[in-house]
Amino acid sequence: MTVSCGCRSSTVHDATQGADVPLAVLYPAQGAEKLAHFGPYSLAVATDAPPADGVYPLVVVSHGHSGTPWAYRELAKHLVLNGFVVALPAHTGNTRLDNNLAGTAANLANRPRHLSLTIDAVLADPLLKAHVATNGVAIIGHSIGGYTALAAAGGEAWSGPYERKASHALPEPVPVTPDARIRALVLLNPATFWFIAGSLRPVNLPILMRTGEKDEITPIEHANKIIEGVGDPSLIEHKDIPGAGHFAFMSKFPPEMTRPNFKPSQDPEGFDREAIQPEFFADVTAFLKRTMFAAAP
Numbered sequence: 001m002t003v004s005c006g007c008r009s010s011t012v013h014d015a016t017q018g019a020d021v022p023l024a025v026l027y028p029a030q031g032a033e034k035l036a037h038f039g040p041y042s043l044a045v046a047t048d049a050p051p052a053d054g055v056y057p058l059v060v061v062s063h064g065h066s067g068t069p070w071a072y073r074e075l076a077k078h079l080v081l082n083g084f085v086v087a088l089p090a091h092t093g094n095t096r097l098d099n100n101l102a103g104t105a106a107n108l109a110n111r112p113r114h115l116s117l118t119i120d121a122v123l124a125d126p127l128l129k130a131h132v133a134t135n136g137v138a139i140i141g142h143s144i145g146g147y148t149a150l151a152a153a154g155g156e157a158w159s160g161p162y163e164r165k166a167s168h169a170l171p172e173p174v175p176v177t178p179d180a181r182i183r184a185l186v187l188l189n190p191a192t193f194w195f196i197a198g199s200l201r202p203v204n205l206p207i208l209m210r211t212g213e214k215d216e217i218t219p220i221e222h223a224n225k226i227i228e229g230v231g232d233p234s235l236i237e238h239k240d241i242p243g244a245g246h247f248a249f250m251s252k253f254p255p256e257m258t259r260p261n262f263k264p265s266q267d268p269e270g271f272d273r274e275a276i277q278p279e280f281f282a283d284v285t286a287f288l289k290r291t292m293f294a295a296a297p
Helices: 069-080 105-124 146-154 222-228 273-295
Strands: 004-015 019-029 034-038 041-047 056-062 083-089 132-142 182-188 207-212 236-241
Touching: 004 105, 004 182, 019 069, 019 105, 041 069, 056 069, 056 105, 056 146, 056 273, 069 083, 069 132, 069 273, 083 105, 083 236, 105 132, 132 146, 146 182, 146 236, 182 273, 207 222, 207 273, 222 236, 236 273
Parallel strands: 004 041, 056 083, 056 132, 132 182, 182 207, 207 236
Antiparallel strands: 004 019, 019 083, 034 041
16 A cells, blocks of 8 residues: 555644634545645645554654644655654744744743644544554754754753843743653754753753754854753764754745745755755654654554
8 A cells, every 4th residue: 555645734722822723634545645735835735635554653843933734744744654644833932924023021921832832632532542652752943943842851941131121131941831741852953052060960861963054044063062961962863964954854835935035945056955854854764763763553
């Protein structure tokens, strides 16, 4: 039987934020794929198709600032076709369509909670719950999505004057409840502005980290903070990609969005993000299979 990429769309209510979080879940399915459109992005999926037989580990993707989970659609589908369920929440208040909470302490608290609510929703989905492994989840986070993943996994974040819009404000801890279901992280050019000395020590799980040599938004110092700060740095697999910029790990944007004044669509001169994707996808898949499949029921 040929496995296709199923897709279910819904919303998850965040009572603390008082907002709905858009959620798409891609999963191994039985059914014909048809090209579907998600805003300006398109992907061939089998909408609401029956799940393929089996139980699959869950991966949740946390997108970057003012972003969308559909910017990682090709990686997500690749993982589905290799035996994962992939959840794509849009962090309400920090998306391309709704960015009113960008740069606030509330956003730092909301984002990790969205991940836990997403996990809850997928595990309760009447169509999917029998096909989702319940013994652990992996998080893929890009940029501030890397912060989100680390905070949800136990990193102790702090907000400062910028987030609270008060120049003399003292740092305050970000209220995040760590999610013990998280068993592995994939961090892509992660942002670590909000972690101080010692605050990443509680993070003690396997991490695959990829950074871009020419990333000017979250340069290598951010990755170094993780390597030097987590509980067991030997669990980190890190590679710095020559010539890559901050957006190198995102899917190529549609032609109408690819322009010089839209930075996520641009790469440093001489770098081709599509050229690195086969190896990048293979690295992520192999890491997740090593860390997630071993204990899947």
